[in-house]
Amino acid sequence: MYPNFISHIRKYVELDDHSVARLNQYISPLKLKRKEFLLKEGQICQSIYFVEKGCLRMYFIDDKLNEQITQFALEHWWIADHFSFLDNKPSPYFIQTIEKSEILAISTTSFEEMLRELPQMERYFRIIVQRAVAASQLRLKYMYEMSKEEFYQHFSTTFPEFVQRVPQYMIASYLGLTPQYVSELRKKKL
Amino acid sequence: MYPNFISHIRKYVELDDHSVARLNQYISPLKLKRKEFLLKEGQICQSIYFVEKGCLRMYFIDDKLNEQITQFALEHWWIADHFSFLDNKPSPYFIQTIEKSEILAISTTSFEEMLRELPQMERYFRIIVQRAVAASQLRLKYMYEMSKEEFYQHFSTTFPEFVQRVPQYMIASYLGLTPQYVSELRKKKL
DNA sequence: TTCATTTCTTAAACCAGCTTAATTTTTTAT
DNA sequence: ATAAAAAATTAAGCTGGTTTAAGAAATGAA
Numbered sequence: 001m002y003p004n005f006i007s008h009i010r011k012y013v014e015l016d017d018h019s020v021a022r023l024n025q026y027i028s029p030l031k032l033k034r035k036e037f038l039l040k041e042g043q044i045c046q047s048i049y050f051v052e053k054g055c056l057r058m059y060f061i062d063d064k065l066n067e068q069i070t071q072f073a074l075e076h077w078w079i080a081d082h083f084s085f086l087d088n089k090p091s092p093y094f095i096q097t098i099e100k101s102e103i104l105a106i107s108t109t110s111f112e113e114m115l116r117e118l119p120q121m122e123r124y125f126r127i128i129v130q131r132a133v134a135a136s137q138l139r140l141k142y143m144y145e146m147s148k149e150e151f152y153q154h155f156s157t158t159f160p161e162f163v164q165r166v167p168q169y170m171i172a173s174y175l176g177l178t179p180q181y182v183s184e185l186r187k188k189k190l
Numbered sequence: 191m192y193p194n195f196i197s198h199i200r201k202y203v204e205l206d207d208h209s210v211a212r213l214n215q216y217i218s219p220l221k222l223k224r225k226e227f228l229l230k231e232g233q234i235c236q237s238i239y240f241v242e243k244g245c246l247r248m249y250f251i252d253d254k255l256n257e258q259i260t261q262f263a264l265e266h267w268w269i270a271d272h273f274s275f276l277d278n279k280p281s282p283y284f285i286q287t288i289e290k291s292e293i294l295a296i297s298t299t300s301f302e303e304m305l306r307e308l309p310q311m312e313r314y315f316r317i318i319v320q321r322a323v324a325a326s327q328l329r330l331k332y333m334y335e336m337s338k339e340e341f342y343q344h345f346s347t348t349f350p351e352f353v354q355r356v357p358q359y360m361i362a363s364y365l366g367l368t369p370q371y372v373s374e375l376r377k378k379k380l
Numbered sequence: 381t382t383c384a385t386t387t388c389t390t391a392a393a394c395c396a397g398c399t400t401a402a403t404t405t406t407t408t409a410t
Numbered sequence: 411a412t413a414a415a416a417a418a419t420t421a422a423g424c425t426g427g428t429t430t431a432a433g434a435a436a437t438g439a440a
Protein backbone atom coordinates (compact mmCIF):
# COMPACT_ATOMS: atom_id res chain seq x y z
CA MET A 1 0.00 0.00 0.00
CA TYR A 2 2.51 2.62 1.21
CA PRO A 3 5.78 0.76 0.85
CA ASN A 4 8.11 3.48 2.15
CA PHE A 5 5.94 4.02 5.21
CA ILE A 6 5.62 0.39 6.24
CA SER A 7 9.24 -0.47 5.61
CA HIS A 8 10.32 2.55 7.62
CA ILE A 9 8.29 1.41 10.61
CA ARG A 10 9.59 -2.15 10.27
CA LYS A 11 13.14 -0.82 10.46
CA TYR A 12 12.47 0.08 14.09
CA VAL A 13 9.69 -2.17 15.45
CA GLU A 14 7.95 -5.44 14.64
CA LEU A 15 4.66 -5.04 12.92
CA ASP A 16 2.54 -8.01 11.81
CA ASP A 17 0.19 -7.87 8.83
CA HIS A 18 -2.86 -7.48 11.02
CA SER A 19 -1.34 -4.39 12.64
CA VAL A 20 -0.52 -2.97 9.23
CA ALA A 21 -4.17 -3.34 8.27
CA ARG A 22 -5.26 -1.60 11.49
CA LEU A 23 -2.68 1.13 10.94
CA ASN A 24 -4.28 2.05 7.63
CA GLN A 25 -7.37 3.20 9.54
CA TYR A 26 -5.46 6.11 10.99
CA ILE A 27 -3.76 7.38 7.86
CA SER A 28 -4.90 9.87 5.25
CA PRO A 29 -3.01 9.71 1.96
CA LEU A 30 -2.64 12.98 0.05
CA LYS A 31 -1.53 13.52 -3.52
CA LEU A 32 -0.22 17.03 -3.98
CA LYS A 33 1.08 19.08 -6.86
CA ARG A 34 4.10 21.36 -6.73
CA LYS A 35 3.79 24.34 -4.35
CA GLU A 36 0.71 23.13 -2.50
CA PHE A 37 0.35 23.81 1.21
CA LEU A 38 -0.15 21.37 4.08
CA LEU A 39 -0.01 24.12 6.68
CA LYS A 40 -0.19 27.90 6.61
CA GLU A 41 0.82 30.48 9.19
CA GLY A 42 -1.92 31.01 11.77
CA GLN A 43 -3.39 27.53 11.39
CA ILE A 44 -3.01 24.82 13.99
CA CYS A 45 -0.76 21.99 12.80
CA GLN A 46 -3.43 19.26 12.99
CA SER A 47 -1.37 16.45 11.53
CA ILE A 48 2.09 15.05 11.28
CA TYR A 49 3.19 14.29 7.73
CA PHE A 50 5.21 11.42 6.29
CA VAL A 51 6.77 11.89 2.88
CA GLU A 52 6.03 8.74 0.88
CA LYS A 53 7.34 10.41 -2.28
CA GLY A 54 8.45 13.94 -3.09
CA CYS A 55 9.86 16.83 -1.14
CA LEU A 56 8.57 19.40 1.36
CA ARG A 57 9.83 22.53 3.00
CA MET A 58 8.81 24.24 6.24
CA TYR A 59 9.35 28.00 6.50
CA PHE A 60 8.17 31.16 8.20
CA ILE A 61 8.07 34.78 7.07
CA ASP A 62 10.50 36.96 8.99
CA ASP A 63 10.18 40.67 9.80
CA LYS A 64 11.84 41.64 6.50
CA LEU A 65 9.26 39.47 4.66
CA ASN A 66 11.84 36.84 3.71
CA GLU A 67 10.82 33.20 3.65
CA GLN A 68 13.08 31.54 6.21
CA ILE A 69 13.29 27.79 5.63
CA THR A 70 13.92 25.80 8.82
CA GLN A 71 13.40 22.25 7.52
CA PHE A 72 13.23 20.12 4.43
CA ALA A 73 11.67 16.66 4.23
CA LEU A 74 12.46 14.06 1.58
CA GLU A 75 11.20 10.48 1.21
CA HIS A 76 10.63 8.69 4.55
CA TRP A 77 11.03 11.84 6.61
CA TRP A 78 8.37 13.09 9.01
CA ILE A 79 7.56 16.78 9.29
CA ALA A 80 5.35 18.86 11.59
CA ASP A 81 5.35 21.91 13.79
CA HIS A 82 5.52 19.85 16.95
CA PHE A 83 4.80 22.71 19.29
CA SER A 84 1.61 23.54 17.44
CA PHE A 85 0.71 19.85 17.08
CA LEU A 86 1.20 19.00 20.76
CA ASP A 87 -0.37 22.05 22.34
CA ASN A 88 -2.91 23.04 19.67
CA LYS A 89 -1.38 26.47 19.22
CA PRO A 90 -1.46 28.45 15.96
CA SER A 91 1.70 27.82 13.98
CA PRO A 92 4.02 30.49 12.59
CA TYR A 93 5.04 28.09 9.80
CA PHE A 94 4.10 27.17 6.28
CA ILE A 95 4.60 23.58 5.12
CA GLN A 96 4.64 23.35 1.33
CA THR A 97 5.54 20.84 -1.37
CA ILE A 98 8.60 21.69 -3.46
CA GLU A 99 7.73 18.96 -5.99
CA LYS A 100 4.69 16.85 -6.78
CA SER A 101 4.42 14.66 -3.69
CA GLU A 102 2.61 11.80 -2.00
CA ILE A 103 2.10 12.45 1.67
CA LEU A 104 0.61 10.42 4.52
CA ALA A 105 -1.07 12.49 7.22
CA ILE A 106 -1.98 11.42 10.74
CA SER A 107 -4.24 13.84 12.58
CA THR A 108 -3.97 14.66 16.28
CA THR A 109 -6.92 12.47 17.19
CA SER A 110 -5.88 9.59 14.93
CA PHE A 111 -2.42 9.82 16.41
CA GLU A 112 -3.73 9.40 19.96
CA GLU A 113 -6.03 6.53 19.03
CA MET A 114 -3.36 4.79 17.02
CA LEU A 115 -0.88 4.93 19.90
CA ARG A 116 -3.48 3.50 22.28
CA GLU A 117 -4.36 0.64 19.96
CA LEU A 118 -0.87 -0.14 18.68
CA PRO A 119 1.79 0.13 21.38
CA GLN A 120 4.51 -0.74 18.84
CA MET A 121 3.73 2.64 17.28
CA GLU A 122 4.36 4.38 20.59
CA ARG A 123 7.75 2.72 20.53
CA TYR A 124 8.31 3.58 16.86
CA PHE A 125 7.58 7.24 17.46
CA ARG A 126 9.71 7.34 20.60
CA ILE A 127 12.60 6.06 18.55
CA ILE A 128 12.20 8.28 15.52
CA VAL A 129 11.57 11.37 17.63
CA GLN A 130 14.66 10.56 19.65
CA ARG A 131 16.55 10.32 16.36
CA ALA A 132 15.14 13.70 15.40
CA VAL A 133 16.57 15.13 18.63
CA ALA A 134 19.93 13.54 17.83
CA ALA A 135 19.82 15.06 14.34
CA SER A 136 18.99 18.49 15.66
CA GLN A 137 21.77 18.30 18.25
CA LEU A 138 24.17 17.55 15.41
CA ARG A 139 22.83 20.32 13.20
CA LEU A 140 23.18 22.78 16.06
CA LYS A 141 26.75 21.66 16.69
CA TYR A 142 27.59 22.36 13.06
CA MET A 143 26.04 25.81 13.36
CA TYR A 144 28.21 26.54 16.40
CA GLU A 145 31.47 25.28 15.00
CA MET A 146 31.41 26.23 11.34
CA SER A 147 31.63 29.56 9.57
CA LYS A 148 28.84 30.14 7.06
CA GLU A 149 31.22 29.31 4.25
CA GLU A 150 32.20 26.00 5.87
CA PHE A 151 28.56 25.27 6.65
CA TYR A 152 27.61 25.66 3.00
CA GLN A 153 30.51 23.53 1.74
CA HIS A 154 29.75 20.88 4.33
CA PHE A 155 26.08 20.77 3.43
CA SER A 156 26.59 20.61 -0.29
CA THR A 157 29.15 17.82 -0.09
CA THR A 158 27.22 15.85 2.56
CA PHE A 159 23.83 16.13 0.81
CA PRO A 160 24.52 16.45 -2.91
CA GLU A 161 21.03 15.04 -3.66
CA PHE A 162 19.56 18.20 -2.12
CA VAL A 163 21.64 20.50 -4.26
CA GLN A 164 20.27 18.64 -7.29
CA ARG A 165 16.69 18.70 -6.22
CA VAL A 166 16.11 21.99 -4.42
CA PRO A 167 16.58 25.53 -5.82
CA GLN A 168 19.76 27.19 -4.65
CA TYR A 169 18.00 30.09 -2.96
CA MET A 170 16.12 27.61 -0.75
CA ILE A 171 19.35 25.99 0.35
CA ALA A 172 20.74 29.46 1.06
CA SER A 173 17.69 30.21 3.20
CA TYR A 174 17.93 26.90 5.08
CA LEU A 175 21.59 27.57 5.84
CA GLY A 176 20.94 31.16 6.88
CA LEU A 177 22.85 32.74 4.00
CA THR A 178 21.86 35.23 1.34
CA PRO A 179 21.48 33.84 -2.19
CA GLN A 180 24.11 36.36 -3.31
CA TYR A 181 26.63 34.96 -0.87
CA VAL A 182 25.98 31.39 -1.97
CA SER A 183 26.50 32.49 -5.53
CA GLU A 184 29.82 34.01 -4.54
CA LEU A 185 30.86 30.81 -2.74
CA ARG A 186 30.07 28.67 -5.77
CA LYS A 187 32.07 30.90 -8.04
CA LYS A 188 34.99 30.75 -5.61
CA LYS A 189 34.98 26.94 -5.61
CA LEU A 190 35.31 26.54 -9.39
CA MET B 191 12.31 9.14 46.93
CA TYR B 192 13.02 11.38 43.95
CA PRO B 193 10.10 13.80 44.12
CA ASN B 194 10.96 15.88 41.06
CA PHE B 195 11.44 12.78 38.93
CA ILE B 196 8.21 11.02 39.89
CA SER B 197 6.07 14.13 39.70
CA HIS B 198 7.51 14.92 36.28
CA ILE B 199 6.53 11.50 34.96
CA ARG B 200 3.06 11.77 36.50
CA LYS B 201 2.52 15.03 34.64
CA TYR B 202 2.47 13.01 31.41
CA VAL B 203 1.40 9.43 32.18
CA GLU B 204 -0.32 7.45 34.93
CA LEU B 205 2.02 5.58 37.17
CA ASP B 206 0.83 3.52 40.13
CA ASP B 207 2.92 2.96 43.27
CA HIS B 208 3.92 -0.51 42.21
CA SER B 209 5.34 0.86 38.94
CA VAL B 210 7.21 3.54 40.86
CA ALA B 211 8.84 0.81 42.93
CA ARG B 212 9.79 -1.13 39.78
CA LEU B 213 11.09 2.05 38.18
CA ASN B 214 13.61 2.50 40.97
CA GLN B 215 15.36 -0.65 39.80
CA TYR B 216 16.50 1.08 36.66
CA ILE B 217 17.77 4.32 38.16
CA SER B 218 21.20 5.24 39.52
CA PRO B 219 21.23 8.33 41.72
CA LEU B 220 24.41 10.43 41.67
CA LYS B 221 25.46 13.19 44.04
CA LEU B 222 27.97 15.48 42.37
CA LYS B 223 29.98 18.49 43.40
CA ARG B 224 30.52 21.59 41.30
CA LYS B 225 32.44 21.02 38.03
CA GLU B 226 32.24 17.23 38.01
CA PHE B 227 31.80 15.39 34.72
CA LEU B 228 29.09 12.96 33.64
CA LEU B 229 30.54 12.62 30.15
CA LYS B 230 33.81 13.54 28.50
CA GLU B 231 34.74 13.89 24.84
CA GLY B 232 35.60 10.53 23.30
CA GLN B 233 33.46 8.50 25.71
CA ILE B 234 30.20 6.87 24.70
CA CYS B 235 27.20 8.53 26.33
CA GLN B 236 26.04 5.45 28.24
CA SER B 237 23.19 7.11 30.15
CA ILE B 238 20.55 9.75 29.94
CA TYR B 239 20.52 12.11 32.90
CA PHE B 240 17.65 13.69 34.81
CA VAL B 241 18.40 16.74 36.94
CA GLU B 242 16.71 16.16 40.30
CA LYS B 243 18.50 19.20 41.74
CA GLY B 244 21.22 21.50 40.43
CA CYS B 245 22.42 22.57 37.02
CA LEU B 246 24.40 21.01 34.13
CA ARG B 247 25.95 22.18 30.91
CA MET B 248 26.84 20.28 27.76
CA TYR B 249 29.67 21.64 25.62
CA PHE B 250 32.33 20.73 23.10
CA ILE B 251 35.75 22.16 22.35
CA ASP B 252 35.91 23.90 18.98
CA ASP B 253 38.92 24.26 16.69
CA LYS B 254 39.99 27.47 18.45
CA LEU B 255 39.89 25.56 21.78
CA ASN B 256 36.82 27.45 23.00
CA GLU B 257 34.25 25.63 25.07
CA GLN B 258 31.05 25.86 23.03
CA ILE B 259 28.01 25.29 25.22
CA THR B 260 25.08 23.79 23.32
CA GLN B 261 22.73 22.97 26.21
CA PHE B 262 21.96 23.68 29.83
CA ALA B 263 19.82 21.52 32.09
CA LEU B 264 18.10 22.71 35.25
CA GLU B 265 15.76 20.84 37.62
CA HIS B 266 13.47 18.31 35.86
CA TRP B 267 15.33 18.54 32.55
CA TRP B 268 16.81 15.55 30.80
CA ILE B 269 20.18 15.74 29.10
CA ALA B 270 22.21 13.37 26.90
CA ASP B 271 24.09 13.19 23.64
CA HIS B 272 21.30 11.29 21.93
CA PHE B 273 23.31 10.39 18.88
CA SER B 274 26.01 8.78 21.01
CA PHE B 275 23.42 7.19 23.31
CA LEU B 276 21.36 5.65 20.52
CA ASP B 277 24.13 4.44 18.26
CA ASN B 278 26.93 3.81 20.79
CA LYS B 279 29.26 6.26 19.08
CA PRO B 280 31.96 8.25 20.89
CA SER B 281 30.63 11.65 21.85
CA PRO B 282 32.26 14.99 21.04
CA TYR B 283 30.65 16.50 24.15
CA PHE B 284 31.39 17.10 27.80
CA ILE B 285 28.50 17.07 30.29
CA GLN B 286 29.48 18.82 33.52
CA THR B 287 27.81 20.15 36.66
CA ILE B 288 27.79 23.93 37.06
CA GLU B 289 26.65 23.63 40.69
CA LYS B 290 26.49 20.86 43.28
CA SER B 291 23.81 18.58 41.81
CA GLU B 292 21.69 15.49 42.31
CA ILE B 293 21.33 13.52 39.12
CA LEU B 294 19.41 10.38 38.16
CA ALA B 295 21.07 8.28 35.48
CA ILE B 296 19.48 5.59 33.34
CA SER B 297 21.95 3.48 31.38
CA THR B 298 21.41 2.22 27.84
CA THR B 299 20.59 -1.31 29.00
CA SER B 300 18.39 -0.16 31.91
CA PHE B 301 16.58 2.12 29.51
CA GLU B 302 15.73 -0.75 27.18
CA GLU B 303 14.64 -3.05 29.98
CA MET B 304 12.60 -0.34 31.65
CA LEU B 305 10.73 0.43 28.43
CA ARG B 306 9.95 -3.26 27.92
CA GLU B 307 8.66 -3.72 31.45
CA LEU B 308 6.83 -0.39 31.82
CA PRO B 309 5.04 0.66 28.63
CA GLN B 310 3.90 3.88 30.30
CA MET B 311 7.56 4.88 30.26
CA GLU B 312 7.70 4.33 26.51
CA ARG B 313 4.82 6.76 26.29
CA TYR B 314 6.41 9.18 28.76
CA PHE B 315 9.63 9.31 26.77
CA ARG B 316 7.81 9.64 23.47
CA ILE B 317 6.06 12.70 24.88
CA ILE B 318 9.04 14.37 26.49
CA VAL B 319 11.27 13.72 23.49
CA GLN B 320 8.59 15.14 21.23
CA ARG B 321 8.55 18.20 23.48
CA ALA B 322 12.32 18.38 23.14
CA VAL B 323 11.89 18.47 19.36
CA ALA B 324 9.29 21.24 19.73
CA ALA B 325 11.70 23.19 21.95
CA SER B 326 14.53 22.81 19.50
CA GLN B 327 12.34 23.90 16.58
CA LEU B 328 11.52 27.03 18.55
CA ARG B 329 15.12 27.70 19.48
CA LEU B 330 16.15 27.33 15.86
CA LYS B 331 13.41 29.73 14.77
CA TYR B 332 14.76 32.33 17.19
CA MET B 333 18.25 31.83 15.80
CA TYR B 334 16.95 32.43 12.29
CA GLU B 335 14.86 35.48 13.03
CA MET B 336 16.82 37.40 15.64
CA SER B 337 20.07 39.33 15.47
CA LYS B 338 22.59 38.32 18.12
CA GLU B 339 21.69 41.41 20.12
CA GLU B 340 17.98 40.56 20.05
CA PHE B 341 18.75 36.95 20.86
CA TYR B 342 20.63 37.96 23.97
CA GLN B 343 17.95 40.40 25.14
CA HIS B 344 15.26 37.82 24.47
CA PHE B 345 17.07 35.13 26.39
CA SER B 346 17.87 37.25 29.39
CA THR B 347 14.32 38.55 29.75
CA THR B 348 12.72 35.15 29.07
CA PHE B 349 15.01 33.20 31.42
CA PRO B 350 16.12 35.59 34.15
CA GLU B 351 16.73 32.62 36.49
CA PHE B 352 19.56 31.54 34.19
CA VAL B 353 21.23 34.92 34.25
CA GLN B 354 21.21 34.67 38.07
CA ARG B 355 22.54 31.18 38.25
CA VAL B 356 25.00 30.76 35.39
CA PRO B 357 28.17 32.80 34.73
CA GLN B 358 27.78 35.37 32.01
CA TYR B 359 30.48 33.90 29.78
CA MET B 360 28.57 30.60 29.69
CA ILE B 361 25.42 32.36 28.55
CA ALA B 362 27.49 34.14 25.92
CA SER B 363 28.82 30.79 24.74
CA TYR B 364 25.36 29.20 24.65
CA LEU B 365 24.04 32.10 22.57
CA GLY B 366 27.02 32.03 20.22
CA LEU B 367 28.39 35.44 21.28
CA THR B 368 31.75 36.54 22.62
CA PRO B 369 31.83 37.48 26.32
CA GLN B 370 33.12 40.90 25.25
CA TYR B 371 30.06 41.53 23.12
CA VAL B 372 27.70 40.50 25.92
CA SER B 373 29.50 42.90 28.18
CA GLU B 374 28.99 45.66 25.63
CA LEU B 375 25.29 44.82 25.31
CA ARG B 376 24.76 44.99 29.07
CA LYS B 377 26.47 48.36 29.28
CA LYS B 378 24.29 49.62 26.45
CA LYS B 379 21.08 48.56 28.22
CA LEU B 380 21.77 50.54 31.45
C1' DT C 381 40.80 37.14 55.95
C1' DT C 382 43.76 36.56 52.28
C1' DC C 383 45.43 34.83 47.99
C1' DA C 384 44.69 32.67 43.71
C1' DT C 385 41.69 31.93 40.35
C1' DT C 386 37.87 32.96 37.71
C1' DT C 387 34.96 36.22 35.60
C1' DC C 388 33.90 40.69 33.61
C1' DT C 389 34.96 45.08 31.31
C1' DT C 390 36.93 48.45 28.03
C1' DA C 391 38.45 49.97 23.60
C1' DA C 392 40.29 49.99 18.92
C1' DA C 393 41.14 47.66 14.71
C1' DC C 394 39.27 44.44 11.64
C1' DC C 395 36.46 41.32 8.47
C1' DA C 396 32.83 37.78 7.10
C1' DG C 397 28.87 38.12 5.31
C1' DC C 398 24.94 41.44 4.23
C1' DT C 399 22.57 45.10 1.43
C1' DT C 400 21.39 47.23 -2.61
C1' DA C 401 20.66 47.35 -7.31
C1' DA C 402 21.06 46.01 -11.95
C1' DT C 403 21.67 42.23 -15.40
C1' DT C 404 21.56 37.56 -17.09
C1' DT C 405 20.08 32.90 -17.14
C1' DT C 406 16.84 29.28 -16.37
C1' DT C 407 12.37 27.43 -15.73
C1' DT C 408 7.40 27.19 -16.17
C1' DA C 409 3.02 27.57 -18.22
C1' DT C 410 0.45 27.93 -22.30
C1' DA D 411 7.78 27.48 -29.37
C1' DT D 412 7.34 31.69 -26.79
C1' DA D 413 6.41 34.95 -23.27
C1' DA D 414 6.43 35.66 -18.53
C1' DA D 415 8.04 34.60 -14.24
C1' DA D 416 11.40 32.74 -11.25
C1' DA D 417 16.15 32.01 -10.06
C1' DA D 418 21.00 33.08 -10.24
C1' DT D 419 24.88 36.27 -10.86
C1' DT D 420 27.86 40.29 -10.32
C1' DA D 421 29.91 44.04 -7.92
C1' DA D 422 30.53 47.91 -4.65
C1' DG D 423 29.84 49.70 -0.28
C1' DC D 424 28.77 48.87 4.48
C1' DT D 425 28.00 47.00 9.39
C1' DG D 426 27.22 43.81 13.37
C1' DG D 427 29.86 41.36 15.82
C1' DT D 428 34.79 39.41 16.42
C1' DT D 429 39.62 39.72 17.73
C1' DT D 430 43.23 41.15 20.46
C1' DA D 431 45.15 42.85 24.53
C1' DA D 432 45.00 44.77 29.22
C1' DG D 433 43.27 45.78 33.42
C1' DA D 434 39.53 45.54 37.09
C1' DA D 435 36.32 43.09 39.87
C1' DA D 436 34.25 39.15 41.90
C1' DT D 437 34.39 34.61 43.74
C1' DG D 438 35.98 30.28 46.02
C1' DA D 439 39.22 27.66 48.78
C1' DA D 440 41.95 27.29 52.79
